[in-house]
Amino acid sequence: MSAGANKAGKRTGIEISLAISEAAKMARVDAVAAYPITPQTHVVEHLSELVASGELDAEYICVESEHSALSACIGTQAAGARTFTATSAQGLELMHEILYIAAGMRMPIVMAVANRALSAPLSIWNDHSDVMACRDTGWIQVFAENGQDAFDQVICAFRFGEDRRVQMPVMVNFDGFTLSHVVESVEFPAQELVDSYLPPYRPENTLHPDRPLTLGAFAMPEIYTETRMAHEAALLASRPVIDDAWAEWGKLTGRHYKAVETYRTEGAETLFVTMGGLSENAMEHVDAAREKGKKVGLVHIRLWRPFPIDEMRKVLCTAAHVVVMDRALPPGAHGGPVFTEVKSALYDQSRRPTVHGYIAGLGGRDVTPADFGTMYDLAMAAVKEGKKEEFRMIGVRS
Amino acid sequence: MAKPMDQYTWRELLVGNVISEPGSSQEYKTGDWRSLKPVFDNVKCIKCGVCWMFCPDNAIMQDADEFFCADLDYCKGCGICARECWPGAIAMTEESK
Numbered sequence: 134m135s136a137g138a139n140k141a142g143k144r145t146g147i148e149i150s151l152a153i154s155e156a157a158k159m160a161r162v163d164a165v166a167a168y169p170i171t172p173q174t175h176v177v178e179h180l181s182e183l184v185a186s187g188e189l190d191a192e193y194i195c196v197e198s199e200h201s202a203l204s205a206c207i208g209t210q211a212a213g214a215r216t217f218t219a220t221s222a223q224g225l226e227l228m229h230e231i232l233y234i235a236a237g238m239r240m241p242i243v244m245a246v247a248n249r250a251l252s253a254p255l256s257i258w259n260d261h262s263d264v265m266a267c268r269d270t271g272w273i274q275v276f277a278e279n280g281q282d283a284f285d286q287v288i289c290a291f292r293f294g295e296d297r298r299v300q301m302p303v304m305v306n307f308d309g310f311t312l313s314h315v316v317e318s319v320e321f322p323a324q325e326l327v328d329s330y331l332p333p334y335r336p337e338n339t340l341h342p343d344r345p346l347t348l349g350a351f352a353m354p355e356i357y358t359e360t361r362m363a364h365e366a367a368l369l370a371s372r373p374v375i376d377d378a379w380a381e382w383g384k385l386t387g388r389h390y391k392a393v394e395t396y397r398t399e400g401a402e403t404l405f406v407t408m409g410g411l412s413e414n415a416m417e418h419v420d421a422a423r424e425k426g427k428k429v430g431l432v433h434i435r436l437w438r439p440f441p442i443d444e445m446r447k448v449l450c451t452a453a454h455v456v457v458m459d460r461a462l463p464p465g466a467h468g469g470p471v472f473t474e475v476k477s478a479l480y481d482q483s484r485r486p487t488v489h490g491y492i493a494g495l496g497g498r499d500v501t502p503a504d505f506g507t508m509y510d511l512a513m514a515a516v517k518e519g520k521k522e523e524f525r526m527i528g529v530r531s
Numbered sequence: 532m533a534k535p536m537d538q539y540t541w542r543e544l545l546v547g548n549v550i551s552e553p554g555s556s557q558e559y560k561t562g563d564w565r566s567l568k569p570v571f572d573n574v575k576c577i578k579c580g581v582c583w584m585f586c587p588d589n590a591i592m593q594d595a596d597e598f599f600c601a602d603l604d605y606c607k608g609c610g611i612c613a614r615e616c617w618p619g620a621i622a623m624t625e626e627s628k
Contacts, residue, residue: 239547300546338549347550353559355537360548362541 142322142386149280149312150175152319153219153245153305156287158189159327160243163214163334166194166205168224172257174247174313176219199224203231203242210240211348213339215291218242221309222249225263229270235302236271237364238349241294241336242302243287244272248409248460249309250496258497259309261409261460265470271364273303273371274438276408278394280317282435283307285388292331293378299371300337306437308410310497326385368439375436392436393444397423401430403509404449404486406457406475408434411500415458418505429509434471442478449475450482456512457490458500468524476522487516492526504528561588565608567623569601575620582612582621 147155153176157165165184167177183189192209196202199220210216220228225246235242248264250256264274273294277283283305290303307313338346352360376392383389394412397419398404407415412433422429432448434441449455459469466473472490479485489512494500507527515523545551569582573596582599583591590606591599601612613621 237547337546345553347553347555348547350548350550352548353536356539356544356548359539359541359544363544363548366541367546 142320142326144318144320146316147280147319148175148314148316149283149307149319150247150314151179152280152284152317153287153307154179154183155321156284157217157243158183159322159324160217160288160291160331161215161328161333162189162191162217164192164194164206164209164216165218166196166202166209166216167218167220168196168199168202172220172222172224172249174219174221174309176245176247176313180217199227200231203228203235203244206242206244207231207235207238207240207349210235210242210336211238211340213334213336213341215295215334216240216242217244217287219245219247221247221313222251222257222263225267226251229267232267232270232272232302234349237360239300239364239367240302241291241300243290243294243305244302245283245287245305245307247309247313248306256496257309259311259460260495260497261306261470262462262495264304264306265461265463267304268438268470271301271368272438273299273301273368273375273436275303275305275436276434277305277307277312278410278412278433278435280312280315280319281388282390283312284319284321285382285386285390288327288331289378289382289390291334292382293371293375295334295336296374296378297337299367299374301368301371306409312410320386320388322386330382330385372439372441390435391444392434392441393448394433394435395448396431396433398430398432398448398451400428401452402428403430403454403456403512404452405429405431405505405508406434406449406455406471407431408437408471409460411458411460411494414500414502415505417502421502422506422509427509440474440478445475445478446482449479449486450484452486454512454516455479455486455488456505456508457488458494458505458508459490459492460494462492462495462526472524487512487521489515489522490524493528495526498528560604561607562590562602562604565603565606566626567608567610568603568626569606569608569610569612569621570624571598571600572620572622573598575618577618577620579618581615581617585611585615587611
């Protein structure tokens with residue numbers, strides 16, 4: 134299990150949504166604002182219980198919509214409070230315009246997003262449609278692979294998001310239902326360990342009557358472009374800070390996280406690319422395919438924004454073929470978001486693999502390890518036909 | 532701001548474009564927006580102050596003789612003062628430039 138006795142935390146079977154609430158508690162959040170009903174998860178429900186019972190000394194603001202939830206979060210964060218919230222699906226979209234404002238104002242709010250499909254038709258089930266619609270909001274975005282990952286990422290997110298060199302809001306994405314409502318064995322670190330890792334929040338700028346500041350003012354055409362450039366530069370510059378935060382967490386807990394994880398990529402001719410919880414299904418498939426002598430491996434993206442372009446190029450260019458699974462369909466775009474991102478990253482590489490993009494698992498449709506075999510077979514058939522790329526939805530009845 | 536806005540590089544901006552000097556909006560002369568300006572006829576003006584009361588931009592001042600006049604640095608030329616001036620002492624006239 135853990136690397137050493139001093140690192141061993143307490144292992145508990147817990148619903149992942151509740152584990153995320155506990156992570157926010159261990160991060161000693163000062164404020165939580167949330168809209169409590171559908172499409173909310175147990176994350177904020179449990180946080181309200183923790184606040185009500187006195188286990189967590191925080192302000193819990195129950196608002197009338199997600200738009201207000203994130204607006205309230207910006208307010209508490211601007212007042213210097215470490216702030217957390219959670220949402221999902223339509224709730225995330227109702228926050229949409231405020232997402233940009235939180236990012237533009239450089240408010241290091243941490244938000245857990247249980248990724249789900251968007252209406253219509255009404256669906257409450259898992260895919261990545263909600264977060265992909267928020268791809269360009271300027272937040273740091275990580276995707277958890279399992280419950281432990283989601284728990285750890287919440288704590289790490291406060292650490293790198295609040296860092297004076299970063300000061301960015303962070304979305305911790307975890308798959309709706311397939312992670313959010315699943316009971317998993319999660320190792321809880323000691324509170325002292327979290328306290329040593331995550332110092333109290335000391336913001337650079339806060340609203341205070343003694344030190345008047347204007348936050349979120351308007352920008353004339355003379356300054357807007359420079360402001361966007363500053364945001365872009367800051368988001369890209371957050372990479373080393375994120376890496377350091379993960380490295381330090383690894384030292385303390387024995388759990389090591391990277392922006393891009395690789396699984397059995399040595400000597401692989403074909404690499405799958407996935408994000409989120411289904412990466413573990415892909416691993417199952419890779420294991421089974423390797424048994425049969427197929428040279429396949431998996432590249433699992435944990436950090437979606439800022440996009441880890443260097444690592445992706447480095448690992449993908451070692452393969453002949455890349456098979457990307459997307460969990461969202463951007464209509465009319467000729468490819469899923471991860472697929473187009475990967476293709477764009479590889480375009481100017483001298484030695485680049487063929488790239489095949491498959492949309493799978495929309496609105497709660499299962500993606501089994503065998504489905505990765507289907508994607509592999511389709512990609513190989515396309516290669517045989519001389520295609521350098523292919524894009525299609527799989528599992529569609531026709 | 533210590534220098535004109537169009538001279539700042541992106542590296543010089545404060546995080547999140549925070550404005551650290553209170554009252555900096557005074558530097559933004561919104562009078563540039565104006566196509567019509569209020570012209571005051573002091574013969575008709577009875578110094579009632581209705582124009583001052585209704586101005587949404589706080590751009591009506593009083594001169595040394597307590598007659599009302601527009602602060603043309605900030606007056607956007609909305610015409611509310613002229614509309615509300617019941618003695619008819621304010622006329623909205625085309626800006627010459």
